[in-house]
Each structure stands twice: as structure tokens, then as C-alpha cells.
Amino acid sequence: MKKAIQPPAGTTGTRTGALQRGIVLLWSVVALFVRIFGRRPKALPTPDAPAITADPELAVIAEKPKLTRHASRDKMYSPIIVDELIDKLRRQNGQIAFLSSVFKSTSDAVVVADLSGKITMFNKGAENIFELDETMALGDNLFRLCTDSTPDGPRIGRLLVENKRIENLRSELVGVAGKRTPVLLTVNFVEDDGGVPVAIVAVIKDNSQTESLLAEVTQKKEEVERLYVEVEKLSVTDEKTGLYNSRYFQRQIADEYERMKRGHMAELSLVVIDIDFFKKFNDTYGHQTGDDVLKAVAEVLKRVVRKIDVPCRFGGEEFMVILPSTGREGALRLAERIRTAVAELKVPVKGKSDVSVTISLGVRTHSPKDSTVGMFIHEADEAMYRAKQTGRNRTCTFESMAA
Numbered sequence: 001m002k003k004a005i006q007p008p009a010g011t012t013g014t015r016t017g018a019l020q021r022g023i024v025l026l027w028s029v030v031a032l033f034v035r036i037f038g039r040r041p042k043a044l045p046t047p048d049a050p051a052i053t054a055d056p057e058l059a060v061i062a063e064k065p066k067l068t069r070h071a072s073r074d075k076m077y078s079p080i081i082v083d084e085l086i087d088k089l090r091r092q093n094g095q096i097a098f099l100s101s102v103f104k105s106t107s108d109a110v111v112v113a114d115l116s117g118k119i120t121m122f123n124k125g126a127e128n129i130f131e132l133d134e135t136m137a138l139g140d141n142l143f144r145l146c147t148d149s150t151p152d153g154p155r156i157g158r159l160l161v162e163n164k165r166i167e168n169l170r171s172e173l174v175g176v177a178g179k180r181t182p183v184l185l186t187v188n189f190v191e192d193d194g195g196v197p198v199a200i201v202a203v204i205k206d207n208s209q210t211e212s213l214l215a216e217v218t219q220k221k222e223e224v225e226r227l228y229v230e231v232e233k234l235s236v237t238d239e240k241t242g243l244y245n246s247r248y249f250q251r252q253i254a255d256e257y258e259r260m261k262r263g264h265m266a267e268l269s270l271v272v273i274d275i276d277f278f279k280k281f282n283d284t285y286g287h288q289t290g291d292d293v294l295k296a297v298a299e300v301l302k303r304v305v306r307k308i309d310v311p312c313r314f315g316g317e318e319f320m321v322i323l324p325s326t327g328r329e330g331a332l333r334l335a336e337r338i339r340t341a342v343a344e345l346k347v348p349v350k351g352k353s354d355v356s357v358t359i360s361l362g363v364r365t366h367s368p369k370d371s372t373v374g375m376f377i378h379e380a381d382e383a384m385y386r387a388k389q390t391g392r393n394r395t396c397t398f399e400s401m402a403a
Contacts, residue, residue, distance in 0.1 A: 109183075109204035115197060117143040117160065129183065129204055131175030142200060146185075150174065156185065163189060163197050173204065182211040238313040240291060241298035249312035249320050256310075256324050257373040260366065269323040269331035270376065272362040272384040273297075273338065276392045278317035285349050293347050293357055300341045305334070328365040328399060335361045335395045343393060358393035360384055365399070 109126035113119045122137040130137070130145065137145075143160050147153035152171045159166055166187040173181050184205040189197035236248035244252070253270070260268045275297060282290040294317065301311040301319060310322040321338075323331050339361055346354035362384025366376045379398045387396035 107206070109202075109206075111137075111142055111145075111202045111204070113142040113200045113202070115163070115200065117141040117200070119145070120199075125206075126204065129173055129175065129181050129206065131177045131179055142202060146173075146202075160187065160200065165189065170207070182207040238298075241294055241313050243298050243301065243319070244310060244312040246312065246314050249310070249314060249322070252310050252312075253320075253322055253377065254373055256322055257366070257376065259324075265325040267325065267327045267365055267367065268376075269326040269328065269363060269365040270380040271321040271323065271331060271335050271338070272314075272364075272377075272380045273301075273319040273321070273359050274361075274384055274388065275317040276358045276360055276388070281355070285352070285355065289347065289349050289355070293355075296345050296347050296357065297342055297359065300338060300345070304338050304341055309334075326365075328363070328397060331363045331365055332395065332397060335363050339393065339395055360387040360392050361395040362387055363395060363397040365397075 106123065107125050109129045110121070110123045111119055111126050112121035119137050119140050119142050122132075122134045124134075126132075126137065127134055132145075143157045146160070147157040150156065150171050150173050152169070156166070156169070156171070166185055169185040171183055171185055173183050175181070184207045186203045186205075188201050188203075190199040190201060192198050236244055236251075238245040256265075256268055259265055275293065278290065278293070281293050294313070297319065298311075298313065301321065305311050305321055308324050310324075312320045312322070314320045321334075323334065326334070339359055342357055342359050345357045347357060348354050362380050362382065364376060364380035364383055383396045383398040383401060386401055387394045390396065
């Protein structure tokens with residue numbers, strides 16, 4: 001028999017040691033993989049132990065749930081729990097990334113501060129409204145920033161210090177460069193599990209467009225109201241003379257009559273005025289001269305009567321003057337002042353000499369014992385016709401007719 005070839009001296013031990021070290025290193029890597037991912041590898045032979053063969057007891061052990069030891073606690077977690085924890089962490093990271101993106105990109109100003117007011121987060125929207133760079137705002141005080149930048153500062157600062165919520169407070173913020181921005185301010189407090197505030201979140205919405213629309217609506221509303229007043233005035237104003245018309249007279253005399261009946265004033269007087277020979281002005285000088293005479297008489301009434309009196313053009317050449325809280329003597333004196341002022345008028349006529357104008361006046365002073373407002377007007381009118389019948393250019397009272 002041939003002698004077996006032997007390896008060189010020392011070779012066998014060296015190769016065997018290298019192989020053993022390689023197997024140990026591989027086993028360590030696999031064990032680390034199991035620790036991370038919770039899966040136990042099949043048994044591998046080691047230099048000191050033979051390969052594990054099929055054994056009933058080992059088979060039972062292999063079927064038990066494989067557990068992973070937590071790195072920081074002496075607990076064992078199943079691979080399913082580990083997978084759930086990793087998935088939850090990924091979702092949380094995704095939510096944080098999403099919220100961070102929203103915080104940075106939203107057009108509304110969002111400022112986060114601790115309870116002392118120290119600003120910890122300051123987004124792009126806040127930079128635009130406050131005209132302040134984020135690097136300058138971080139570490140600044142939210143209370144001071146709001147107090148300095150708005151007329152409502154003291155009030156807002158007090159609410160913030162008292163940890164009170166603010167919901168859509170209309171205000172105006174002034175940036176550091178002077179830009180004024182109408183805003184809606186909302187302030188909420190982040191609370192811990194025990195309900196204790198731990199941080200302040202201020203959301204400031206640029207309200208410029210809404211305020212602009214509101215101002216436009218307000219302006220339109222004022223224009224409509226002004227037009228309504230003008231239309232109302234036109235509806236009760238005589239176009240030719242600028243005095244109140246007969247419609248307004250009827251309404252006003254009824255109101256004043258009712259006031260007197262209820263005892264709000266002791267007396268009420270009425271003066272009825274008619275231009276003498278008015279038809280002659282139209283026939284002789286034309287309708288333009290007639291209109292000029294009406295306007296001239298109307299100007300006298302505006303100038304002579306008191307502020308509480310109500311001068312009206314009743315129709316044609318007839319005028320009415322309502323005299324609230326005025327007795328017979330006062331009404332007679334005012335009527336005479338009107339008559340004298342009209343008699344002094346000189347109305348110009350184109351191509352001819354100026355013409356004079358006279359009027360006849362009737363005065364009636366109402367008393368609570370009288371019956372109706374219609375009778376009151378009728379009796380004043382009768383007094384005016386008595387003045388015409390007795391010579392014109394004079395004043396006659398209803399009481400003097402009855403005497």
C-alpha cells in the first residue's frame with residue numbers, strides 16, 4: 001500500500017483554524033440579522049458541534065413563535081409587532097413631513113410660540129404680513145410682536161398672557177416696513193394629556209380682499225341711501241319752486257294735527273297764501289314771467305319763515321305755511337312779514353319794466369276743540385278768500401271773520 005501523502009507540517013492546523021473563524025463570523029452575521037428582523041436561521045454547524053439533525057424535540061421547539069429581543073428592554077417582540085411598530089413610525093414620519101410642508105406653504109401666517117411668547121416657528125405667510133424674516137422672528141416675543149403691530153395690541157396681548165383663545169378677531173397688523181394688512185386673528189393653545197397649555201399657535205388670515213369687498217358694499221349702500229334720500233326729497237319737493245309739494249303738505253299737516261290732539265303742543269296755525277292777479281302775469285308777460293313770480297314768492301317764504309315752519313306750494317299760485325306751536329298773534333305777525341316782503345319784490349321782465357307782486361293771506365289757528373284737519377284747512381282757505389274780497393294785499397284771520 002502506498003503511503004498517503006501528508007500535508008506540510010503546520011498546514012492542517014492553519015487551514016482548520018481559518019475555516020473555524022469563517023464559520024463563526026458567518027454565524028455572528030446571521031445572528032445579527034435575526035435580532036433585527038426577528039427570524040431565526042437554520043442551525044449551522046460550528047467547529048465544536050456537529051450539524052443539528054432531525055430531532056422530534058428540536059422540531060417542537062422550532063415551531064414555537066420566534067421572538068425578537070428589544071434592543072433597550074429585556075422584552076421579546078414577535079416579528080408582527082416589530083413590523084407594526086416600523087409601519088407606525090413610517091406613518092408618523094409621513095404625517096410630520098406633510099404637516100411641515102403645509103406649515104411652510106400655507107398662505108396664512110402661522111406662528112408657534114411657547115407660553116412665555118418666545119417664537120419657535122414662523123412660516124412664509126407670517127413673513128409676508130409682518131415683513132419680518134424668519135431668522136429675525138425666531139426667538140422674538142409673540143406678545144410684543146402683536147402688541148407693537150396693531151392698534152388692538154394691548155387687548156390681544158392681555159388675552160395671550162391670560163391664555164385665552166381668540167376666534168377670528170378682526171384687526172389690522174402693521175409690518176415693520178409700514179404695510180397695513182386687515183387680518184382675522186385666531187389663537188389656540190396646544191395642551192398636554194392633562195389639559196394644561198404648553199404652546200401657543202396663532203393663525204393670521206389676510207382679510208384684505210374681504211375688507212375691500214366690505215368697503216365697496218358699504219360705499220354702494222351709502223350711495224343707495226343717498227339716492228333714496230334724493231328720490232324721497234324729489235317726491236315731496238315742488239320742482240319749480242324748491243318748496244315742499246302738496247303731497248308733503250297733506251302728510252305733514254295730518255302729523256302736526258295729531259301731535260296737537262295728543263297734547264304734544266298747545267296750538268297749531270296755518271297760513272294760506274294766494275298771489276294776486278296771477279293770471280294777468282301769464283297773459284300779459286308770458287308763462288316764463290309767471291314762473292319767475294312763483295320762484296320769487298317762494299324765496300321770500302324760505303327767507304322769512306322759522307326753521308320749525310313748513311312752507312309748501314299747494315298748487316298753481318297757492319302756498320301753505322304750517323306753523324307748529326304757534327298761536328293766533330304769532331301767526332298773524334309772521335303772515336304780515338311775508339306779505340310786506342312780497343310787496344317789496346320787483347320781478348324783472350325781459351324787454352320791459354320790473355313788475356310788482358302782492359299776495360292775499362288767510363290765517364287759522366287751530367285749537368283742541370276743533371273737529372278735523374280737513375275743516376282746519378278749509379277755514380284757513382276761507383280767511384284767505386275774505387282777504388281777496390276785501391281788497392287783496394292783506395291778511396285776514398278766520399277768528400276775525402267770526403267776530
